[in-house]
Amino acid sequence: MGRQKLEQALQQKQAANQNLFVPYIMAGDGGLDLLEERINFLQESGASAIELGIPFSDPIADGPTIQEAGIRALANGTSLASILEFLKSTKVDRSIPIILMTYVNPIYRYGMEQFAKDCADSGVDGIIIPDVPMEEEGPIATHLKNEKIAFIRLAAMTSPEERLKEIASKSEGFLYAVAVMGTTGARSSHGDNVKSYLENLKKYSTVPVLAGFGVSTVEQAHELSSHCDGVIVGSKIVDLLHQGKNNEVKNLIQGSIQTSIHA
Numbered sequence: 001m002g003r004q005k006l007e008q009a010l011q012q013k014q015a016a017n018q019n020l021f022v023p024y025i026m027a028g029d030g031g032l033d034l035l036e037e038r039i040n041f042l043q044e045s046g047a048s049a050i051e052l053g054i055p056f057s058d059p060i061a062d063g064p065t066i067q068e069a070g071i072r073a074l075a076n077g078t079s080l081a082s083i084l085e086f087l088k089s090t091k092v093d094r095s096i097p098i099i100l101m102t103y104v105n106p107i108y109r110y111g112m113e114q115f116a117k118d119c120a121d122s123g124v125d126g127i128i129i130p131d132v133p134m135e136e137e138g139p140i141a142t143h144l145k146n147e148k149i150a151f152i153r154l155a156a157m158t159s160p161e162e163r164l165k166e167i168a169s170k171s172e173g174f175l176y177a178v179a180v181m182g183t184t185g186a187r188s189s190h191g192d193n194v195k196s197y198l199e200n201l202k203k204y205s206t207v208p209v210l211a212g213f214g215v216s217t218v219e220q221a222h223e224l225s226s227h228c229d230g231v232i233v234g235s236k237i238v239d240l241l242h243q244g245k246n247n248e249v250k251n252l253i254q255g256s257i258q259t260s261i262h263a
């Protein structure tokens with residue numbers, strides 16, 4: 001459970017010679033009833049863990065695809081409480097690690113300590129909070145530590161070297177390397193500077209480094225994975241699932257995790 005479960009699951013995939021692949025989906029997009037089926041589907045397709053987004057009215061880091069998924073989820077009444085309730089009721093049947101991605105505001109409203117406790121109770125293994133800077137993370141970090149939940153840190157390409165070192169050394173579970181400047185959403189390519197950025201983070205980090213933002217093809221996944229441990233894909237997966245193109249999701253995951261093909 002928690003940080004240990006996440007780190008072991010990633011180690012197992014790497015021991016099986018796979019690139020890591022973490023799909024992001026918006027909880028409640030299509031209704032919470034669909035969520036269990038989607039989680040199982042992603043697990044069977046070869047995902048290493050699942051990043052589950054909590055819908056929020058003011059998602060500052062999100063591009064249009066994920067914003068729209070959030071609007072759909074909020075419109076059908078999905079809340080942080082209902083998502084935790086769902087996760088709790090399905091946890092015995094679930095083996096894939098679950099990472100919640102939420103802005104800090106819903107955590108404050110819920111109550112920070114209660115949030116950490118209920119996450120642990122619901123079988124949540126890791127948390128990503130994109131809008132808490134390192135200087136302000138103390139209280140939430142303490143609560144997550146008490147519950148043995150991995151606090152996954154985000155690195156940005158704009159951060160100076162010393163800051164990147166500190167973020168990388170603190171991250172738990174894995175390190176989320178944001179590979180573009182800007183919001184979430186598919187991009188046609190990543191800049192040349194991404195390679196050295198990822199390779200530096202690999203040097204500083206004791207946990208796997210995963211690149212996210214802008215990844216939508218197997219080729220991009222291979223290109224980035226050759227400089228780190230794998231990728232996170234959000235907008236493309238959200239889009240394909242919304243269109244019912246599950247087969248394409250499966251192909252994207254299965255192609256990306258293969259290490260025998262090089263970009």
Ligand SMILES: O=P(O)(O)OC[C@@H](O)[C@@H](O)c1c[nH]c2ccccc12
Nearest residue numbers: 024061130184185213214233234235
């Ligand atoms: O959508 P993309 O470009 O594939 O990027 C992943 C991203 O969606 C997911 O990790 C995510 C969704 N919202 C976020 C907010 C901050 C950091 C990360 C995220």
